[in-house]
Amino acid sequence: MTTHYLVLSALLFAIGGAGVLVRRNAIVVFMCVELMLNACNLAFVTFARQHGNLDGQLIAFFVMVVAAAEVVIGLAIIVMIFRTRRSASVDDANLLKY
Amino acid sequence: MQSPVEIVQHSGGVIGVSWLMIALPLLGAAILLLGGRRTDRWGHLLGVAMSLAAFVVAVVSFVEILGLPESERRRGIELYQFIPGVADMGLLIDPLSISFALLITGVGSLIHIYSIGYMSHDPDRRRFFAYLNLFVAAMLLLVLADNYVALFVGWEGVGLASYLLIGFWQFKPTAAAAAKKAFIVNRVGDFGLLIAIFTVWTTFGSVAFGDLSGATVSGAIGSGAASQGTITAIGLLLLLGACGKSAQLPLQSWLLDAMEGPTPVSALIHAATMVTAGVYLVVRSGAFFEAAPTAQLVVTIVGVATLLAGAIIGCAKDDIKKGLAGSTMSQIGYMMLGAGLGPVGYAFAIAHLITHGFFKANMFLGAGSVMHAMNDEVDMRRYGGLFSVMKVTAVTFIIGYLAIIGFPLLSGYFTKDGIIETAMEHNQILGWLAVVGAGITGFYMSRMIFMTFFGKKRWADDAHPHESPSVMTVPLVILSIGSIFLGAFLILDNRFMKFLAPAVGAPEELPAFHFVSTAGLATLALVAVGAAFAWFRYGAAEVPQVAPRGSFLTTFARRDLYGDALNETLFMRPGQWLARIAVFVDNRGIDGLVNGLAATIGGTSGRLRRVQTGYVRSYALSILFGAAVVVGALLYVGNM
Numbered sequence: 001m002t003t004h005y006l007v008l009s010a011l012l013f014a015i016g017g018a019g020v021l022v023r024r025n026a027i028v029v030f031m032c033v034e035l036m037l038n039a040c041n042l043a044f045v046t047f048a049r050q051h052g053n054l055d056g057q058l059i060a061f062f063v064m065v066v067a068a069a070e071v072v073i074g075l076a077i078i079v080m081i082f083r084t085r086r087s088a089s090v091d092d093a094n095l096l097k098y
Numbered sequence: 099m100q101s102p103v104e105i106v107q108h109s110g111g112v113i114g115v116s117w118l119m120i121a122l123p124l125l126g127a128a129i130l131l132l133g134g135r136r137t138d139r140w141g142h143l144l145g146v147a148m149s150l151a152a153f154v155v156a157v158v159s160f161v162e163i164l165g166l167p168e169s170e171r172r173r174g175i176e177l178y179q180f181i182p183g184v185a186d187m188g189l190l191i192d193p194l195s196i197s198f199a200l201l202i203t204g205v206g207s208l209i210h211i212y213s214i215g216y217m218s219h220d221p222d223r224r225r226f227f228a229y230l231n232l233f234v235a236a237m238l239l240l241v242l243a244d245n246y247v248a249l250f251v252g253w254e255g256v257g258l259a260s261y262l263l264i265g266f267w268q269f270k271p272t273a274a275a276a277a278k279k280a281f282i283v284n285r286v287g288d289f290g291l292l293i294a295i296f297t298v299w300t301t302f303g304s305v306a307f308g309d310l311s312g313a314t315v316s317g318a319i320g321s322g323a324a325s326q327g328t329i330t331a332i333g334l335l336l337l338l339g340a341c342g343k344s345a346q347l348p349l350q351s352w353l354l355d356a357m358e359g360p361t362p363v364s365a366l367i368h369a370a371t372m373v374t375a376g377v378y379l380v381v382r383s384g385a386f387f388e389a390a391p392t393a394q395l396v397v398t399i400v401g402v403a404t405l406l407a408g409a410i411i412g413c414a415k416d417d418i419k420k421g422l423a424g425s426t427m428s429q430i431g432y433m434m435l436g437a438g439l440g441p442v443g444y445a446f447a448i449a450h451l452i453t454h455g456f457f458k459a460n461m462f463l464g465a466g467s468v469m470h471a472m473n474d475e476v477d478m479r480r481y482g483g484l485f486s487v488m489k490v491t492a493v494t495f496i497i498g499y500l501a502i503i504g505f506p507l508l509s510g511y512f513t514k515d516g517i518i519e520t521a522m523e524h525n526q527i528l529g530w531l532a533v534v535g536a537g538i539t540g541f542y543m544s545r546m547i548f549m550t551f552f553g554k555k556r557w558a559d560d561a562h563p564h565e566s567p568s569v570m571t572v573p574l575v576i577l578s579i580g581s582i583f584l585g586a587f588l589i590l591d592n593r594f595m596k597f598l599a600p601a602v603g604a605p606e607e608l609p610a611f612h613f614v615s616t617a618g619l620a621t622l623a624l625v626a627v628g629a630a631f632a633w634f635r636y637g638a639a640e641v642p643q644v645a646p647r648g649s650f651l652t653t654f655a656r657r658d659l660y661g662d663a664l665n666e667t668l669f670m671r672p673g674q675w676l677a678r679i680a681v682f683v684d685n686r687g688i689d690g691l692v693n694g695l696a697a698t699i700g701g702t703s704g705r706l707r708r709v710q711t712g713y714v715r716s717y718a719l720s721i722l723f724g725a726a727v728v729v730g731a732l733l734y735v736g737n738m
Contacts, residue, residue: 020718029714090714097712 005046012039026078026088030071037067100441100604102384105190105244105308108173112158113191117177119152119159119199120242124235130228138224142217145227146210149234153203160196171600174244174308190244190307194601197448198241198378201455205370206234208573212463213362215569216470226266226360233259237371241378246295246305249379253291253343256372257284263367264359276355283352287342291379294335301328312385312603319389326390333386333393336379337400344376344430346404351661353427354411357419361466364419369426369462370455377430377451380437381444384602388440397438398521402531405431407659409538413545414655416645417476418465421546422458425502428535429454435532436517439524441603445595446516449588453509456584457501460577464495467570468550471563478549479643480558485551487563490571492551494578499547501581503540503625509585512611515618516589520609522617533617537624544632549641556643 012035019032041060048056082088108114126148130141137144163171172192179186210230217223236255243249265277299305301324302314318324340346345353356368367373380387380397387394408427415421429450436447469476471488485492501508504515514536522529557563565571588594592608612618648656657663 017722021715021722093714094712098707098710 002046002050006043009039009042009046012036012042024089024091026081026090026093029090030074030078033074034067034071037063100599100606101312102603103169103172103600105172105174105192106170108175108191111162112155113162113173114175116155116159116175116189116191116242119155119203120235120238122148122151122155122235123231123238127228127232127235130224130231135224141224142214142227145231146207146214148231149203149207149210152234152238153200153207156196156199156203159191160200163191163193163196168600185247186245186306187248188244188306189242191242192601193598194378194381194448195241197452197598199238201452202234202237202241202371205455205459205577206230206237206366208576209362209366209370209459209463212365212466212570212573213360215567216362216466217360220360222266226263229259229262229266230362230366233263233367233372237375240375244307246298246307249382250291250295253339253375254288256367256375257281257288257343260284260356260367260372263363264356266360266363267358270358272355273358276352276358280352280356283349284342287339287349287376290335290338290342292339294332294339297328297332297335301332307382310385312388315385315389329386330390330392333383333390334396336383336386337393337397340376340379340434341400342376343379344373344434345427346376346400346430346434347407348661350404350407350427351658351665354420354423354658357417357423361419361462361469364423365459365462365466368423369458373426373430374433374451374455377433377437377447380434381448381602384441384444387438394438394440398435398525398528401431401434401436401438402528402535403431404428404434405535406531406538407431409535409542410655411658412542413538414648414652416478418468418478418481418546418550419462419476421478421542422462422465425539425543426458428539429458429502431535432514432517432532435521435528439517439520440605441599442595442605442609443517443520443524444602445592445598445604446513446520446589448598449585449594450510450513450517452588453501453513453581453585456577456580457498457509460498460574460581461495461502463570463574463577464491464498467491467566467574468495468563470566470570472557472561475558475561478546479641479645480556480561481550482553482557482641483551483555484563488565490565491574494571494574495551496547497578498581499543501585503543503629504536504621506622507586509581509583512585512589515621516609516611518617518621519612519615529617533621533624536621537628540625540628541632542628544629545636548632548637552637553641556641 016032016034016036016039019035020029023029023032041063044056044060044063046056048054048060078088081093085092126144129144130137133141163173166173172190175189175191177187177189210227213223213226213230217226220226233256236252236259238252240249240252240256243252261277261281264280265274267273268277295305298310302310302318304310315324315329319326319329338349342349353368353373357364359368387397405428408424408429408431410424412421412424412428415424433447433451433454436443436450439447467488468481468484468491471484471491472481475481497508501510504511518529518532518536521532589611592611595604595608598604647653654660
């Protein structure tokens with residue numbers, strides 16, 4: 001009964017993961033991270049429905065709060081990097097290495 | 099056979115404060131060393147005063163000892179209970195130790211006075227007197243101690259003073275090397291002495307001379323508490339210690355190099371007192387040697403071997419001080435021989451030690467006076483004809499010479515003859531070898547006299563010899579008077595043997611001195627032959643200014659019988675090889691391991707850090723991969 005939701009969630013997670021790995025634009029990478037988080041949320045809600053309790057929905061709310069906080073800080077960092085380096089490419093921000 | 103008497107505890111009188119003998123010179127050394135340059139102006143006077151004060155205490159103690167009945171002449175003075183009943187520190191004033199104390203402080207004071215003149219041009223004269231005082235204090239502790247441990251403290255103290263004084267002119271590399279050599283060779287002997295003390299302690303539970311009488315030792319052997327082997331081992335180890343300090347074979351090599359020190363040092367430490375400490379040790383440990391005939395035999399063999407070796411070395415040396423050093427070795431060989439012959443020999447050995455202290459110090463100081471006059475030249479081939487310019491030095495030196503070769507009625511005649519005759523009664527071979535040694539003595543000492551005081555002048559161009567100041571000649575005169583009369587005084591009527599009897603024992607029947615005997619006549623004849631030969635070679639004939647190459651035998655003697663070469667081949671080179679191997683193992687083996695480990699870790703890390711690319715996606719991929727592995731593992735575990 002809930003299989004379709006879980007398949008959708010897995011698809012979204014995979015698309016998000018692939019996006020994080022292959023895209024260079026920091027904003028897009030960030031959006032893909034959000035996609036993965038929301039895929040998780042969908043799975044949580046689905047399992048809450050399947051098991052008939054509210055635990056999964058509760059966790060989904062936590063994830064949303066964390067995601068919101070992350071967006072605030074993450075976007076601020078990306079904006080700062082863009083201002084200083086005139087680029088939002090994650091490959092250009094590679095100074096922290098060997 | 100008369101045994102040594104029991105030690106009586108003593109209090110009061112000058113004997114009660116005889117520790118002042120040690121304390122006063124020690125105080126002098128402390129003031130001079132700690133006071134620094136402030137004491138430069140009067141330092142030498144303080145040194146002399148402290149030594150003289152110790153001499154006064156020794157003389158008064160000696161008189162007090164003479165005033166006591168014979169059975170009470172060993173006085174013990176308790177100073178300090180380190181561990182009550184187990185390790186007490188005290189002094190033992192008995193005829194043996196007081197004889198030494200008189201020699202050390204008496205000859206020592208004369209040499210102190212002489213040094214005022216000899217060292218007058220040296221900017222470091224104060225430091226010199228500080229060391230001399232330190233030496234006197236340590237030497238007195240050595241002979242006055244009532245147990246082996248305190249004796250060992252003094253033993254090391256004189257070793258230290260000897261080291262400091264041989265290397266007194268430490269800006270000369272040869273002097274610094276000679277000081278180190280003396281210290282290291284002595285260390286070998288000191289190990290022997292230390293192990294002997296340990297063995298005595300574990301065997302008898304005490305190291306005090308009072309607890310270690312002949313009766314105790316033979317009782318311990320009888321009851322099985324100590325085996326004969328243990329006692330022999332103690333004797334041989336004590337002998338090893340004595341060999342180191344007294345420059346006896348096989349530890350003789352340091353004494354000739356020790357002549358690098360100032361001449362008063364050679365006279366005081368390396369002729370009259372310190373080098374005779376080994377003889378003192380053997381005589382003081384008589385209880386062990388008398389119970390161990392093997393050890394006693396080894397003592398006599400070492401003595402005879404050294405007396406011949408020293409005499410042969412003395413024949414070839416052109417350096418006047420080294421010639422005298424060879425002679426010192428040889429004469430101590432005679433003492434060792436005497437000390438290995440039991441109570442009769444003890445008295446002759448110690449008597450010879452005392453007369454030798456006088457005539458050898460006399461000759462060393464005379465040699466110093468000659469060097470002083472000849473701009474510190476020591477090569478006898480550049481002397482010659484000095485008799486006319488320095489009469490006092492020459493006459494006193496010749497008196498010392500006559501005493502050492504055993505000219506009839508002088509000191510050496512009585513004491514050396516005593517040793518030879520006792521040896522002859524004991525063992526014919528030892529006796530005749532000692533006679534041969536006396537003949538060689540006649541040769542090399544005559545050679546020294548002819549080369550130095552007679553013959554043509556072979557001086558360096560800038561030499562203007564002159565007689566030394568009276569502060570130097572007066573000690574020479576006093577010592578030469580002792581060289582004339584002391585032997586007769588000690589030996590005739592067995593005066594010294596009777597005096598020493600309470601401390602070292604005496605035979606039942608005291609030997610009578612024979613003015614005419616086979617050994618005595620043979621000695622005189624050989625000495626005359628030796629002296630005549632020396633006159634023929636060095637008196638009548640021209641002495642070349644540069645030493646001729648000489649035969650194999652001459653080279654053998656010049657090179658100190660290859661003693662140094664032997665030590666170098668047997669000990670130094672293997673030691674150097676061992677050190678080189680150790681360095682190689684350290685550099686290549688241990689360092690290689692440590693450095694190799696570090697290099698491996700460093701190299702691996704250098705390659706591993708390439709993983710840190712700085713690209714976010716590669717980190718994301720590794721996180722993803724890690725997460726997949728974790729999930730996979732969880733699934734795998736969950737399905738098990």
